[in-house]
Amino acid sequence: MKVQTTRFGTVEIDEGKIIAFPKGIPGFEQLRRFFILPVEGNENIRWLQAVDEPAVALLVIDPFVYFKGYSCDVPDHIAKELGIKEPAEALVLATVTVPPGNPAATTANLLAPIVINTRLHKGRQVILSGSPYTTKHRLFREVPTPEAKGSSGKTAGVAEKNIPPAAKKVSGKGGV
């Protein structure tokens, strides 16, 4: 099917790839259908685009890659609601917020990961209770100069925590 989007123009997607969010997500409770648009060249960064609202797209990252040591305990009743039978079928994503005009101060929301059952294409944003995380974790630690924004990626600094071995980036999913 064809989906209109503000950022990516008209996108052709396989209807089977649409992810149902029966409760929407906080702030966009009325939007129940999303799909994932990969970012070319990096499998750890994706867009979560609303099917029914062209302007709504959230940039999402793999929090386990960018924040070493991150863990999230999805409550049993939510895992059940999403029909998750084993951890392997759950995809956990963290939304990313870029402050206007200051991409170096980009933050990730580790408090409320988006959990998707990849088998049933069903998802929801889970607000972790009693969690040490917040909605704003800096993605880049140091910014050498304020005018570095956007022009040269080399000034992007270092992620807040460790990064995975380079091999992770290259190996991908072992492709079939």
Added chain:
Amino acid sequence: MLVLSRKKNQGIMLGDDIKIAVLEIKDDIVKIGIEAPRCVTILRSELYQAVREENTTAVASDGNVVELLKDFFAGQGKKG
């Protein structure tokens, strides 16, 4: 909104299995106890509000960050 007045140690039932009790009233802080099935999510409302605001702001994010993130990873790759 339903408004009820309660004294200390009095409570409210929500449906059959959610019990809310006022445990302590001190200055302008009220301590509330909640008994509910595990499947009921209990959150401070400001937490939900924070997530709402974060999502709304995130949607307005500048796409530039994609390039930043990619370059960041590319830099790591070269080192390895």
